Amino acid sequence: MSDAHAAPGSLRSYIVGFVLSVVLTVIPFWLVMTDATSNVALALTIIFTLGAAQILVHVHYFLHVTLKAEHGWQAMSLLFTAVLLVIVLAGSIWVMLHLEENMMPAHEQIEQVRQLP
Template structure:
């Protein structure tokens, strides 16, 4: 048995799943690019479009390219991913909160 034969329980994608992931990733890249370049939406709507498509883009990459799903062998990976998202959310929200407070108290 060579080193390439030992894949464990990891799932590998098919060409079809990679193509679906590629098309979804391309569409989720084009949508915010169009929203920003057209300038036809309000700044809030443009920002929300970019954020929502970015989150969906991450999910597409996790499912179609990194093959993270809810199967028994992947549960620890999903738990680690959720913990990472929680830490990132705490950091981003905390940073925005501190910056808003600094701006509010320095400008008023």
């Protein structure tokens, strides 16, 4: 057990993972808290890209997922979960956005209520 974990779980790998995580956390917070850009689409792209990058950093440096661990079942189950998540998330957002388009009157009513003095 110690052999399998000692190599990826060295002090150096934890420090590298930590420093990368700090950088990848500070940049999006700085972006939003200082209103660094007025381009919302660009800001969202940066936030989600860095978030995804930090998730990969955690998977590699903290969770020590490798292709060889548990005869490949660890990486395989992670990949399978990722596929399911993409289907659930993309599918839900896609379907519900289309539903919302067909519910426009209700949405407009909410806007009207919000604009009341």
